[in-house]
Amino acid sequence: xxxxxxxxxxxxxxxRSMLSIGVGLVVGFLVFDPVWEFLQQPFCxxxxxxxxxxxxxxxxxxxFDGFNLRFKVAVIVGLLVSSPVWLYQLWAFVxxxxxxxxxxxxxxxxxxxxxxxxxxxxLAYYVTAKGMEIMFSLAPEGATALITLDNYLxxxxxxxxxxxxxxxxxxxxxxxxxxxxxxxxIIGKWRSIIIFLIFLFAAVATPGGDPFTMLALGIPMVALFxxxxxxxxxxxxxxxxxxxxxxxxxDDEISPLNDFDSTTESTSNR
Numbered sequence: 562x563x564x565x566x567x568x569x570x571x572x573x574x575x576x577r578s579m580l581s582i583g584v585g586l587v588v589g590f591l592v593f594d595p596v597w598e599f600l601q602q603p604f605c606x607x608x609x610x611x612x613x614x615x616x617x618x619x620x621x622x623x624x625f626d627g628f629n630l631r632f633k634v635a636v637i638v639g640l641l642v643s644s645p646v647w648l649y650q651l652w653a654f655v656x657x658x659x660x661x662x663x664x665x666x667x668x669x670x671x672x673x674x675x676x677x678x679x680x681x682x683x684l685a686y687y688v689t690a691k692g693m694e695i696m697f698s699l700a701p702e703g704a705t706a707l708i709t710l711d712n713y714l715x716x717x718x719x720x721x722x723x724x725x726x727x728x729x730x731x732x733x734x735x736x737x738x739x740x741x742x743x744x745x746x747i748i749g750k751w752r753s754i755i756i757f758l759i760f761l762f763a764a765v766a767t768p769g770g771d772p773f774t775m776l777a778l779g780i781p782m783v784a785l786f787x788x789x790x791x792x793x794x795x796x797x798x799x800x801x802x803x804x805x806x807x808x809x810x811x812d813d814e815i816s817p818l819n820d821f822d823s824t825t826e827s828t829s830n831r
């Protein structure tokens with residue numbers, strides 16, 4: 562396709578994506594109450610003693626904080642609701658440039674990435690309450706937690722996003738191994754450093770910074786990484802058994818046919 566055709570296609574797909582997100586945004590405003598109740602539940606599940614108050618209401622300090630909260634929640638819901646449309650538009654624009662094997666790996670990645678991401682968000686949802694309880698317990702006796710709407714929503718979004726993305730990272734290791742970029746030998750060589758970096762990432766990325774939240778993220782990430790390493794090991798063994806003897810040759814190099822020539826010559830002499 563000419564450059565202008567590519568640009569027109571990109572424009573059309575962006576417009577469709579933006580329209581779908583706009584529709585999702587409207588849906589987000591309509592379902593704000595149940596979504597916000599769901600997001601607020603970890604905070605409300607804390608005891609009154611931990612919260613420092615008998616009610617679980619959050620505070621706001623600005624005139625527009627209420628609208629900003631509804632808009633942020635609506636944007637999140639809109640992106641999730643419209644994700645099948647804008648993800649398809651992105652895929653449809655990129656897919657013609659991919660080869661058959663690359664498309665197969667993309668299907669594999671998306672097929673496992675979605676459940677892994679949502680598994681991470683589910684874990685984060687149940688971890689947040691314990692993380693807040695630990696952080697609140699460090700406050701001086703008699704202090705009251707005045708958590709604002711914006712602060713709490715940002716905390717929840719960060720926790721859900723970090724846990725969800727972290728659960729997908731080991732899948733990238735598997736994808737790189739299947740593509741022949743990363744071998745099990747290299748993974749095993751750097752295993753101890755990778756595990757150290759996982760816990761360092763868990764300590765830095767989690768917004769609470771408490772040991773419980775760090776371990777709640779780090780331990781499942783290590784388990785997923787070890788699973789990815791095992792898959793890479795199995796794939797490398799399978800690849801070595803089925804290796805093409807001519808695969809190491811350069812595209813311009815002549816393949817060795819001496820054995821074939823000698824066999825042909827002996828047959829003709831007979």
